[in-house]
Amino acid sequence: MLRYKDIDTQLIHAGEPDPPIDGAVAMPIFQTAMFHTAGDADYHDIRYIRLSNTPNHRVLHDKLAALEGAEAALVTASGMAAISTALLAVLHPGDHLLAQNCLYGGTYSLVAEDLAALGIAVDFIDATAPESWEPLLRENTRVIYVETISNPLVEVPDLDAVVAFAREHGLVSMVDSTFASPVNYRPPEAGFDLSLHSCTKYLNGHSDIVAGAVTGRGELIERVRHKLNHLGGALDPHACFLLHRGIKTLGVRMHRHNENAMRIARFLEAQPRVVRVNYPGLESNVHYARARKFLDGFGGMLSFEVEGGETAAQGVLDRVRIPLIAPSLGGVESLLTRPVTTSHRGMPREAREAVGITDGLIRMSVGIESAGELIDDLEQALAEPR
Numbered sequence: 001m002l003r004y005k006d007i008d009t010q011l012i013h014a015g016e017p018d019p020p021i022d023g024a025v026a027m028p029i030f031q032t033a034m035f036h037t038a039g040d041a042d043y044h045d046i047r048y049i050r051l052s053n054t055p056n057h058r059v060l061h062d063k064l065a066a067l068e069g070a071e072a073a074l075v076t077a078s079g080m081a082a083i084s085t086a087l088l089a090v091l092h093p094g095d096h097l098l099a100q101n102c103l104y105g106g107t108y109s110l111v112a113e114d115l116a117a118l119g120i121a122v123d124f125i126d127a128t129a130p131e132s133w134e135p136l137l138r139e140n141t142r143v144i145y146v147e148t149i150s151n152p153l154v155e156v157p158d159l160d161a162v163v164a165f166a167r168e169h170g171l172v173s174m175v176d177s178t179f180a181s182p183v184n185y186r187p188p189e190a191g192f193d194l195s196l197h198s199c200t201k202y203l204n205g206h207s208d209i210v211a212g213a214v215t216g217r218g219e220l221i222e223r224v225r226h227k228l229n230h231l232g233g234a235l236d237p238h239a240c241f242l243l244h245r246g247i248k249t250l251g252v253r254m255h256r257h258n259e260n261a262m263r264i265a266r267f268l269e270a271q272p273r274v275v276r277v278n279y280p281g282l283e284s285n286v287h288y289a290r291a292r293k294f295l296d297g298f299g300g301m302l303s304f305e306v307e308g309g310e311t312a313a314q315g316v317l318d319r320v321r322i323p324l325i326a327p328s329l330g331g332v333e334s335l336l337t338r339p340v341t342t343s344h345r346g347m348p349r350e351a352r353e354a355v356g357i358t359d360g361l362i363r364m365s366v367g368i369e370s371a372g373e374l375i376d377d378l379e380q381a382l383a384e385p386r
């Protein structure tokens with residue numbers, strides 16, 4: 001499978017039908033719920049959209065597995081379908097997991113509410129402090145779960161330590177690698193058992209579908225696939241087609257996201273009205289050493305705090321002309337949000353402020369527009385109206 005050595009080539013050619021289907025250069029959409037069988041087919045040979053085994057699914061599975069250096073991959077109807085199905089495939093009532101203390105909001109609620117209701121217990125860990133994990137281990141601990149780059153403070157865990165800890169204690173290591181995308185980090189290559197993606201974000205990249213993926217060890221992906229067949233979160237062939245098309249440009253997009261975010265982070269760091277910039281590519285950032293060690297690029301996500309709290313931050317959002325004010329991330333267009341009004345609205349104020357999610361914090365999903373023009377726009381938006 002790994003016929004191409006560079007990810008920029010793999011993005012275009014890996015996993016493509018060989019020979020092409022009826023000579024088609026682009027993957028055709030097989031918009032059919034089921035396929036003919038010879039009549040004597042085994043149940044497992046039936047092809048059906050919910051079983052994620054149509055040609056559009058198989059092509060994506062082969063491509064994603066190649067991109068991440070994984071044994072196998074599976075696409076799902078959303079990032080949350082990937083995360084919930086994967087967690088339910090490896091955890092059972094009575095089990096316990098260790099999870100990073102600053103998870104994506106949907107994952108946090110799933111773990112803290114839904115898994116808890118099923119009798120699955122959790123302890124939250126500081127993913128940058130491996131020495132603090134062992135005391136939380138229980139006899140029934142099965143999983144350690146982290147995110148490559150967290151939201152909105154863009155923290156980078158000690159990823160190698162997570163893999164080593166899981167191996168030492170017989171746990172399944174899982175990482176949500178949405179913010180990094182396979183261009184900046186490939187969890188299975190680094191030794192993670194399962195890697196999760198919201199393909200809604202960078203992998204598709206055009207803010208026009210919701211999709212997810214799980215990649216990793218073949219035996220575990222088989223368990224996730226079995227669970228997905230029951231839970232029903234399969235990706236539609238038309239969305240498969242759009243995701244496949246989006247993935248082909250991930251290389252050029254991600255290189256530009258990395259570059260633009262770096263330039264904007266440096267610009268913001270030099271602004272007197274900006275009191276803090278969170279970007280793992282800045283030497284001043286506490287996560288810089290880990291980010292350099294583990295990642296091939298620092299990504300397109302950053303956050304910054306403006307002097308003057310809520311009013312000042314809202315003023316910046318009111319004055320920008322290019323970025324759209326919207327939640328979500330990872331598309332070609334720049335987006336701004338204030339996490340306290342969106343992703344972290346449910347978090348109590350003291351808990352938020354203790355970790356640095358203040359009223360004045362602005363999160364930016366840096367798009368692939370002209371960095372110079374984005375910087376000019378941010379400059380005018382930051383200027384105090386007098």
Ligand SMILES: *Cc1c(COP(=O)(O)O)cnc(C)c1O
Pocket residue numbers: 078079080081104106107147151176178179198199200201210211212
């Ligand atoms: C968006 C996101 C998810 C959820 O993905 P959906 O496609 O919206 O279900 C999970 N994890 C991270 C890090 C995300 O950014």
